[in-house]
Amino acid sequence: MLACGTRDGTLHVFDAKASERLCVLGHACSGDCVCKKRGDGTVAYDAACPEPGHREKVRSVAWGPNGELASASWDGSCRIWDPLGGGLEKLTLQGHTGPVRAVQFSADGRTVATAGEDSTVRLWSAESGAEIGALVGHTGTVWSVAWGPNGELASGASDTSVKLWDLANSREQRSWNSHLNAVFAVAWGANGMLASGSWDKTCKIWDPASGAEVLTLRGHSDKVTSVAWGHNGLLASGSMDKTVKIPSFSHHHTTRDDSCSPCRLAATNRKDGGGCARRDGRCEGGGEEAAAGSEGSVQWG
Numbered sequence: 001m002l003a004c005g006t007r008d009g010t011l012h013v014f015d016a017k018a019s020e021r022l023c024v025l026g027h028a029c030s031g032d033c034v035c036k037k038r039g040d041g042t043v044a045y046d047a048a049c050p051e052p053g054h055r056e057k058v059r060s061v062a063w064g065p066n067g068e069l070a071s072a073s074w075d076g077s078c079r080i081w082d083p084l085g086g087g088l089e090k091l092t093l094q095g096h097t098g099p100v101r102a103v104q105f106s107a108d109g110r111t112v113a114t115a116g117e118d119s120t121v122r123l124w125s126a127e128s129g130a131e132i133g134a135l136v137g138h139t140g141t142v143w144s145v146a147w148g149p150n151g152e153l154a155s156g157a158s159d160t161s162v163k164l165w166d167l168a169n170s171r172e173q174r175s176w177n178s179h180l181n182a183v184f185a186v187a188w189g190a191n192g193m194l195a196s197g198s199w200d201k202t203c204k205i206w207d208p209a210s211g212a213e214v215l216t217l218r219g220h221s222d223k224v225t226s227v228a229w230g231h232n233g234l235l236a237s238g239s240m241d242k243t244v245k246i247p248s249f250s251h252h253h254t255t256r257d258d259s260c261s262p263c264r265l266a267a268t269n270r271k272d273g274g275g276c277a278r279r280d281g282r283c284e285g286g287g288e289e290a291a292a293g294s295e296g297s298v299q300w301g
Helices: 261-267
Strands: 002-005 011-015 020-025 058-063 069-073 077-082 088-094 100-105 111-116 120-125 131-136 142-147 153-157 162-166 171-176 183-188 194-198 203-207 212-217 224-229 235-239 243-247 277-279 282-284 289-293
Touching: 002 058, 002 069, 011 069, 069 100, 069 111, 077 100, 077 111, 111 142, 111 153, 120 142, 153 183, 153 194, 162 194, 194 224, 194 235, 203 235
Parallel strands: 058 100, 100 142, 142 183, 183 224
Antiparallel strands: 002 011, 011 020, 058 069, 069 077, 077 088, 100 111, 111 120, 120 131, 142 153, 153 162, 162 171, 183 194, 194 203, 203 212, 224 235, 235 243, 243 289, 277 282
């Protein structure tokens, strides 16, 4: 199934194979409704409206491992839906003091992470809807959150930082601050590497284990708004320059060095075990990109 959020506050769920819409979740704003649709596709919601759902644009959607669907909205809430069980709204997660910019389920489906314009990342029980933690440390809008392969959590924000969180103690574990503009996207690879995309037109790859900045990838001519790792270890980035780029890395070692972050990165891309080029003791990756049309989010199938 495929889900998308809309400007009118609803979610549309599709059978991607059959190219059919299965259901609309939230307030459909029927003709006899007290709410009014604006010319730009948004809705002027009436406080007396009894219909469930968001009251502003939906900014982000995410599937849970058990078929549940989460949505984050400018109305300051996150909502959990049951698309296969009649399209019912199961939970409303309310706690952010401004628009919610991103939402993600943990791999086990038990925890939901949300990112807000109030500079916080919040954690919620996917079963009860209770807030179980607030992660404070960013000084600007948090645009993106991502769960790692081992339950780690990272975030990117308009304060130009990428943060890794210590969830056991609800505090910042690492902070990387070498981007020159807002960090709009973060994504974990199965190799344990963390990628970030920024409005400074670059992507960066980080090694959370060592704290090292592994690579800076240049090539986009406008803001990078999305990054995604493929199962094959490749990284794709989407930009407002209307391209998707997949960088290629140059490596010259004949054997893999596990103490070297780019070697571990390369191992997922090379059948010979990978390696990296060293210059003055530093590891470098390089430079050609494959391009395709896009204006925003990218995801591997």
